Amino acid sequence: MIRLEGVTKRFRSAAGERVALDAVDLTVDAGQVFGVVGRSGAGKSTLIRTINLLERPDAGRVTVDGREMTALSPAELRAARRRIGMIFQHFNLLDAKTIAENVAFPLRLEGRPSAEVDRRVAELLEQLGLSEHAKKHPAQLSGGQKQRVGIARALACAPGVLLCDEATSALDPETTDEILTLLDQLNRDLKLTIVLITHQMEVVRRVCDRVAVLKDGRVVETGATADVFLHPQHAATRAMLAEGEEGFETADVPPGGRLARLTFRGGSTYEPELSRVARSVGVDYSILSGRISRIRGEPYGQLVVAFTGGDAEAAVAQLTARGVVVENVGTAG
């Protein structure tokens, strides 16, 4: 659906040249929710803007829905952009227009007949639960409502792709949750391909099928969200995931214990695998840190444990046999 090949973007300023994107390759399949994470300044914002060519890359090729965006004439590009919806961190609604007029705006730009515009706007407002606000102005709405208007507007021309530029970063946690549920629903119901950029790992965990990690304008890691989040390969990914997590101090661990990170996924998450294995092998374990949650709806558990007083190797072998991924994280003491 979306393909970036060797996309490079440099910004020139008085201070010199800065490479915002460095030969980025990325493929997003139709119907996927694709997340791009990175710290501020990593190039996320530039990356998402190259998809609809709000930023024209200095080199490389951007293809959306089989159309090479970088090769289009200005008129063709405008037509192509209508098939790509976009929502923004600060919503970017038109303050002078009512909610209904905001949603109608892309249809009016396209020059659709009034009767059709009115019908489509009523339908979208209904769908997003905004009907009662039709005649209000954006200033009268809350952040979450404004983002709903942004989404209604982005969907007006029935796009195949939705670009989300830090769409939940200005919202409180509850509203973020509500908007993410909505995006998830749109992805399922409309088979909408969604690309979102965010610095909130929680957003990716909630809705993204796949994720790419961006650092200094390069994609350093990409893969299915669960794989990347549970088994991060790159230091930048690990650092982002570790943020806000309570770690454990090796010094606190009973000496001699063998430390292992156990990852349970899917059905086995809620099975008492660890205690079964411990009982059958005769080892003790202390849980040093752990998290049981969901990634894109799939349950997972990840524990760091210290095995003591028995055959730790046998425990590891049995756990592995039961489908638990075991990673060695060293020996304590």
Added chain:
Amino acid sequence: MDSFFANVDWPEIVRATRDTLLMLGGSMILTVLFGIPLGVLLYLSGKGRLAANPVLNSLLSLIVNILRSVPFIILLIVMLPVTVLLVGTSLGVAGAIPPLVVGAAPFYARLVETALREVDKGVVEATQAMGGSTFQIVTRALLPEAMPGILAGATVTAIALVSYTAMAGVVGAGGLGDLAIRFGYQRFQTDVMVVTVVLLLLLVQGLQMLGDRLVAAVSHR
């Protein structure tokens, strides 16, 4: 009452008021007509804007600054031959309008440019992302969003034009200001001065109130 206003020729006051209103109305319409496109061009050609063009921007900026730095009284005189060429006379209401427009349009253009700059860049970006052309971005997004500022600027400009019309008396334009200078000031007819100044004050007050109402009507922030 009559003795206090002994020198006041009321029919003359009425005529002068009408002339002032005509000069103001005529020059204001033309100022808006020239000032908005000029302001849009200044904005669009600016650094980092949709049609960034440093050469055009510097050129427009230079012209605007030259016109704004020439004292209006000098502009009136320098404009004389141009005015004759444009409207066939340098006298009366018609003769006053070209210099008034040349004096006010660059000023208004700057105010329009400032109002446009205050529109969130995100709105421009969103409209672009929706497939809007530059023309659509200007007419459907930027100008409507900047409307409160554009109307507030028009109010300031109209009030500046009121004082410009007084100076236009120098080239025989007539109007209330001319009356104030010729009779109130030069002939020490205080009563004429008081009447004309009060009328000008009412005019300015009325313009400000009208402007404020229009701004409030289009503000939705």
